[in-house]
Amino acid sequence: MKQKFFLSLAGLVLSVLSVTAQADEKIVVNVGTIDNIHIANDMNIVLIPGNNNDRSMSMSAEASKSIAVQLSGNSLSLSALKHPSKEKQVVYLHVGNLKTLTVDNNSQVKTIGTLDAPRLELFIDGEATVHLKTNGEIKAHSLGDAEIHIKDLSVVPLAKR
Secondary structure: OHHHHHHHHHHHHHHHHHHHHHHOOOEEEEOOOOOEEEEEOOOEEEEEEOOOOOOOOEEOHHHHHHEEEEEEOOEEEEEEOOOOOOOOOEEEEEEOOOOEEEEOOOOEEEEOOOEOOOEEEEEEOOOOEEEOOEOOEEEEEEOOOOOOOOOOOOOOOOOOO
16 A cells, blocks of 8 residues: 555656656757748747857757747747647747847847847848847847847947037
8 A cells, every 4th residue: 555655746847857857957949050031920039149150940849849949041930839828938049140139019039148249230020029139230220110229238438429
């Protein structure tokens, strides 16, 4: 009897740990040197500096189940797949040499670290929020009737008046 109870308890603990481990899996995509990225469908994206010489693209198993990816030439489109959970999933996107970023709907984009992007064209639509840190110049454009608020948070002013 004690052995059956112990085995049942061990099975329950293992199943709970298995479910917890699956929930903690990160959604990671390495896009290499893709020049243009379009983000849609209310996504939470964290841009991480990648290798500027990496020509390959890869994604975690969790990413392939959670997001739709479309690749056309040197452009990539990411959108969230429908999930029963109402909570936005966080997608960690390793990028190198990014030149154009388009963010739609209610998506949120931020960076960890500093992106190596000498010149980045940013297009924003809807209620999207973007917080970027780069070593280059950012040109922001509104799509449709979106209103853009730009703040330069650099320590040293880029220009004096």
